[in-house]
Amino acid sequence: MMAEASGGLGLGPGLGLGLGLRERTRRAVRAELMTVAMELFARKGYDATTIEEIAAAAGMSRSSFFRYFASKEDVVLDHLDALGESLAEALAQRPADEDAWTALRRAFDVLLVCHVRDPQGALALRQMLDGNPALRARNLEKQCGWHDRLIPHIAARLGSAPDPASADTGINARPEAVIGAALACLEAAKRAWMAADCRAPLDKVLDDVMRTVRPGAF
């Protein structure tokens, strides 16, 4: 029974590098679980798919599922953390003399490639997210997590602005606001792109939107 659990996962040898075997298999199981779950979600819908079914389809018990994901939502949203990480990284590697707004726009390119590479998949994922209130909400929350990781980079680019309100309180909300505005542009572009069935190139829509909203201070 145990042999079936690990054997059914079909994890090939030769993948993974410096990490111990234990960690490697762990990641492989996670990936397998995500794949299987996504298939079920696509076929039956998110709500109609139980964790029991996902676990069974992956050849493991319900208990074990929770050793890999803390919640059902995480199976869908986990990869967003990695996306946020790469976004922060992309932003960090923009030239130092670039203004904050342009740097953000260019960093967003990292996210756009997913939509360009697999528009149908991105669309399907998006529709699934929109279909479930809790899922949609958590998705938004994850994006706010991106927010926080970008703050230091943007704060550095904005310089120590002469903020009248911050002078006496230490408050500086500007970086957060700029990032939030940029993310709002990204979100608006994605929604519009989706509403139009991916007809227009997403990067062009984003370009237009961010040109319109670009803060006058830059």
Added chain:
Amino acid sequence: MMAEASGGLGLGPGLGLGLGLRERTRRAVRAELMTVAMELFARKGYDATTIEEIAAAAGMSRSSFFRYFASKEDVVLDHLDALGESLAEALAQRPADEDAWTALRRAFDVLLVCHVRDPQGALALRQMLDGNPALRARNLEKQCGWHDRLIPHIAARLGSAPDPASADTGINARPEAVIGAALACLEAAKRAWMAADCRAPLDKVLDDVMRTVRPGAF
């Protein structure tokens, strides 16, 4: 037992106007339920408070609770719908010649009064929201609901912009992006204000932030 349920609510006569008695009591029960729940949440924490306890404290059964609120989260977040409504209303009543950004800033005043009137309460609510991931997520989602209700007003103010991307696809993401940016400013200001223990006047922080992020197009 039944008499106890309705009698324990302490709803006095003379409140409510054109609505039928049925609807009046319904609203009173909802309000009572919210008050009682908030007290329990403040005392024991959101997660540690069960629906059973809330219902009992309000003199009714668990079943009846669900006739007034679809979920535990709604007890906390329900009032946000009303807030969004008043925000849209405030925006609609701004002078027609005012630019979109300024109109949004002024409309936000409707929301700020809550924080000015009861900073401690707003702070406590905020901290409770931040303490629970699901709650925080749903809160964000509600604010996105505001988003949609503001779109028509802002679209009108922006005018039929010559959007190169919209020419061939009908896409116009600009209003959404502008609203999103403004809401991001509001959020950033609130967070900064909270992080600083309400030391700086919130409206001043918001003024500064929205001046910084104000799109150059206006």
Added chain:
DNA sequence: CCCAACACGGCACTCAGTTCCAGATCAGGT
């Protein structure tokens, strides 16, 4: 080669949320 660390299944539990039911209540018209 061994053993501590880990993964596993299974069980029992709490709680949110849904769906039924039968009985009590009440507004409004006769």
Added chain:
DNA sequence: ACCTGATCTGGAACTGAGTGCCGTGTTGGG
């Protein structure tokens, strides 16, 4: 004053998410 249908009520039974625990089997790595 008395129906009557709509509405509200508590209660019971159910599903599914998420948690905690335990005994057992497996294996990576020293």
